[in-house]
Amino acid sequence: MVFGLVSKRIDVRKHVLVPKHEKLSDKEKEEVLLSYHASVENFPRILKKDAALFGMNLKYGDMIRIVRKSPTAGQTVFYRVVVLS
């Protein structure tokens, strides 16, 4: 460990290129699943330890909503399901 570097760890969540990640409530999650007629297995995944999810209280199966800027649509919504590894 290099002294002095620990406190300077970059928080990627504040970086301009990292889009907004937010946890969905169980109710919201159900709505999303229903609207796509899909189960959790059909959704893209994200690691629980992903740097963009730092500090969130998550468990396996939680759904994350990611709102991104899109060159074609202006703004676009993406969903990912939390996995442990």
Next chain:
Amino acid sequence: MPEFEEQYVYKKVASVVFGFLSPKMIKKMAAAKIVTPELYDKEGYPVDGGLMDVRLGVIDPGLRCKTCGSKLKECTGHFGYISLARPVLHISLISVILTLLRYTCRECSRITLPTARIEQYGERLKRLGNDKGPEVMRKKLKDLIIASRIAGKCPHCKAKQKKITLEKPTTFFEDEKRISPIEIRSRLEKIQDSDSELFGLNPSAVRPEWMVLTVLPIPPVTMRPSITLETGERSEDDLTHKLGDIVRINQRLFENINAGAPEIIVEDLWDLLQYHITTFFDNDVAQLPPARHRSGQPLKTLTERIKSKEGRIRHNLAGKRTNFSARTVISPDPLLELNEVGVPEIMAMKLTVPERITEWNIGYLKDFVKRGPKAYPGANYVVRPDGKKKKLTEETIEASVEELQPGYIVERHLMDGDIAIFNRQPSLHRMSMMCHKVRVLPCKTLRLNPAVCFPYNADFDGDEMNLHIPQTEEARAEAELLMLVDTQMISPRYGLSVIGCIQDAISGNYLLTRSSFSMSREKAIDLLASIGVTDVSKLSKKDVVSGKEVFSILLPNDFSFSGRSKSREEPEVIIRDGRLVSGVMDKNNLGEGSGLLLRNLHKKYGREFALGVLGRMFKLGVAFLMKRGFTTALSDTDLPHGAKLQIQNVFDNAEKDVAGLIVQYNSGQLDVLPGRTLRETLEQKILEVLNKARDETGKIVAMNVESYSHTIVMAISGARGTPLNLAQMAGCVGQQALRNRRIEVGYSGRTLSCFREGDLSPTARGFIKSSFKSGLRPAEFFFQSIVGRDALMDTALRTPKSGYLYRRLANALQDLKVDYDATVRDSGNRIVQFRYGEDGIDVSKSEGGLLNVKRVVGEAVEKE
């Protein structure tokens, strides 16, 4: 759905088990025991118990199988077997046998791993085998055994173990002493099922000792048919030859053993038998000389039949060939319609379309049969209702004509209007295979309208293309509905037309629609008539009409459009109520993949109409150029004397500036740019000066070259070439750059031996003052060659690389599809995108990837 499945699924594959054939099974399978290497007796009949035994299947037409009683093609043949005088190792399983011998005890044949360890790791090993395959599993087991080995003793019976080595290909040694296959077999026999499972062998399907052959199955004659040559001689298949060798040696071995021959002779024969059986399975074993024909060419045995590009899998199973197809060189024909393909007559007489006779067309089809295969349009075959196919020849024509009645099928020659699928490799696109309508033409090339070159990426420097003729009504209907050129006009990649005017058609329309151009009404009508447009009511009644008016005839009366053109004089293209009011027609409007003119025509009037208009525009451009005359001449690049002096002046100034910079550099007065070294600063400043000089000469050329010269017309209209190309021809070629720098390679400190060391002047570093027209100086020529070669190498190396990259991408994405809810999903129904392209737009229905909301709303309001 379930009823459907129950009705049609005959048998379902629940599982597949891999294993070896046991000696018992081999004997059970066999229809005959083979005992003699002879094939035929004196009368030419197959010998009983020979390799061509009649019980092994039929290969002669008309005969019935002795074993199953069915005819040729119905009977798939039957195996035979020979029992070997001595056991022999199977070459493909040598590595497994080695592992088994090394890691089992030589006394008790238990696995040399303590019982505790087996219990500890057994399950994990099996799981590994399931996931990654038996090889990985065996490797892991080996590591485990080596790690837990104790002083070379068996952990179960404490017997001392010896070192087992394999002398490739098939000889095993145990501490210098050879172990015979008999010994190997007896050791393998003792291995317990529970142990063999740990070695990755499925105990319910495999016994280890089966890897040592005691009986050998003889493949049926149907997989090694003999050929009768024209001379009446019989020529046997390679496999039969090899099997003959095996049987002969096996017999000799038997005889010698029974006669009590010396051990040395028996062992020699045994080794020979091992060799023959090894090469029977694989004739390409590293340490063995391959078995050869008398002519010296190696025999093709079992492995060779399956393996490699010419093998069964890649050649016969993966590589399909098709009938009713043709291929030859292509050439352009602007007089064809866009969705036509010109087919040479000789091709049309080979390719056929089946047509069924009915009461109504019997007279029509009879005529084809009457003309026969040699006169066009005739017929090559007649198919009777029972499926018998009859070839038409001079002699059979009459009889066939008499015989014809409804229900018969006539395979008639290809004719105008038939449906064909046209293709050019590499087929990267769906537009690489499009459906065209046949047009039978004289000469020997396939012809296509040059406007469809772009989707095929074809040119006429020797390109060849393929033609396929669909043979059923369904196939023809599908091809026409889904693949016709009309349907492929709008690209699914960028939502614009992939078919457009090229080359002459662009410069022709450009010259025609320029404001300054007009022609007499008579000539205009003549021109339009020559491309098949006879309705000229739209043309004004004046004696002299403008080119724009002539062009407007092709546009529908209610068509309005506004866009931009490349031209600087008339940048705005306005079409009002079917009249071209301002703007010229150039590549921006007529070319492929550019501008919305063609897109809007397609959107408003449909694909057929849009393609028709495009075809007429193309023909108009070409026809106009034909009447007007168009060429490119050396004099197009002539400059007046004054311009030459100006250019000289620009160079002199640039050279002076550069010399100044170099002096500054040498004396250290040059200001260093941030983030660069002194030398880099100098280079950058020199490049700036020289690029400015080149641009200035370009401007001088553009100003002084005659603006109506054909060379510049081509550049401005976008038909071919750029203004830069022209400047290089007339003014100066400019700086040659190698990897984004001036040329620095060559000798130490200089590029060519005619310069002084350390010379940084433009001429010494690849600046070419001359123009292509005036000719290059020797040093300049070298510089140009350096860059030219580099560019050539670059493209030659990049093309296959990017091609492969594209292929991998296409394969990875091939079964993604857009679902009804606009999500993109893969074959496992996993979501890849939540909304296709993030905006949910179907590009092939958009205008250049965008939706024109204003217009859509406007049109909706209008309808109300």
